[in-house]
Amino acid sequence: MPTAALPRLSRPSARAALVTAMAALTAVTATACSTASSSGSKDGGTPAASGSGPGRKIEVVAAENFWGSIAAQLGGDHAHVTSVITNPDTDPHDYEPKAADARTMAAARYVIVNGIGYDAWADKLIAANPGSGRTELKVGDLVGVKPGGNPHRWYSPDDVHKVIERITADYQQADPADAAYFAQRKKDFESKDLAGYTTLISQIKSKYAGTPIGASESIVTPLSEGLGLKMLTPESFLDAMSEGADPTAKDKAAIDDQIKHQQIKVYVYNSQNSTPDVRAQVKEAKDAGIPVATVTETLTPAGATFQQWQTAQLKGIAEALAKATGR
Template sequence: MPTAAPSRFPRPSTRTALVAAVAALTAVTATACSTSSPSGSKASGGASDSSGHGSGKAIQVVAAENFWGSIAAQLGGDHVHVTSIIANPDADPHDYEPTAADARAVAGAQYAIVNGVGYDTWADKLLAANPGSGRAELKVGDLVGVKPGGNPHRWYAPADVHKVIDKITEDFKKADPADAAYFDQRKKDFEAKDLAAYDKLISDIKGRYQGTPIGASESIVTPLAEGLGLKMLTPETFLGAMSEGTDPTAKDKAVIDDQIKNKQIKIYVYNSQNSTPDVQAQVKEAKDAGIPVATVTETLAPADATFQQWQTSQLQGIEQALAKATGR
């Protein structure tokens, strides 16, 4: 198999960009900048608006990634204004370069959501540069009890998603007690209606295919596999290496080749936003062996999709692949 690419995406110097962003943050803090309509093009992956408006009593929210931003925007409705920093499918959340617009968004935020577990350390640095006397912060990894070194992809863990929903609603109510009933109703509707298809697919897949062995391209798939009750056969060391942009070992690649050749896995799931030569080779091998292939992505795809639209589409692809592989 070909040698893996040296990193997930081309990565210029993060340090230089971070220094510039922190400098910009320091400059705008004194003027208490608003998060209204921050600049952010899809080409650069900078901050972009997700929902709500920037006037009145709207809670100013900044989310490091748009998958958490989408949930926050839907839970807050027109009582929040959400800015998601990572909103471009081509941006690498692991090693993102903050912009001046990102610094301004952080400076004006009353509530910040970061993933944590080493996934978005650049966001921690931006927040630390401006402590903010009244800003509340949610670090998802801390909320769900995943320690440093653990799998950071918590938005692919269905149980963790619901914990985040509970916490965001609780924090919105603390920030705006007068509208607590509004936020409770938003949460009720979101879980009962908007997430209905998402929750049903998870339940259906787990009920029908629990214990089915699968292969994957990286550790982003692991929390989802666990949530669906599927058995991950790909070596954990390979999954971690691909997620971190390091070279997998020849031993791990040989194990995966053998799993595919002997059809030890029923389906293969890969992150199409991180399709290195090694992954491309495995996808080809799986298809040539008659093993159905499904895809996931790191961030919302398309970028204007809601969290549930994105996840439901991917779950349907996995369900179809499992049905094809098992005949049920």
């Protein structure tokens, strides 16, 4: 996995790009066909599919490729999925939307956004054209996490399955004639494609539940909860690092002490956001003989599926836990 830090884009630059993109979205409103929207949207109807009869496809846009990968696999031949963020070096928090993104959103019949403040730029693009009738699935609303909560829901196994359920249901509402097809896609995806992912989660939880770990940022927290691991890193540090803020001296001292006295068994860090503070902690952990595992914010490599990406990371965490505990 790449270890280069994610570029933290300037807020003024992002706002300027958003204005440009929203202007483009407004310009294409007149040509974007109106459709009904699903129970997952604000409008309460059903998402529409393009065309009719055999070969029809639901036009789907996902703000991020981790949700896009799942949507594409669940949709199969009956959905055309475009992900806005696909580059592993792009920071979803401060993404600068382009005019092309605005046009893509305007043409979509089903949009998947993470929410919880993670991709506010997508919300603004959607809001710029409220009359298009598209369906919006906001993951944060679906799983009940309010603004200010941890936005990294794709690292929560339980939340991932909730999203799978909702996308399938929305596809079936959009294209009732192919409801059985979508039901089979869901069954195969969960029982076959996600088999390795599900098995690793179960094995780690069964074998290492309660093991104390440290982390570089809050992206690791939903996963640690799903795996039954005990997060010792102060939440205030995790949040500060995820938001691009400077951690407090108190928090850094607490983590240094945890590493020095080997209170944590494994240290997990986001290799796409490797700041000087994080690099120092990684070095301290390795020097102290604490195994280090990595995760990334978005699909790495970019062409990987959700399950390939997550399974590779889970294997790394399992290997680190095995080395740390001798089990």
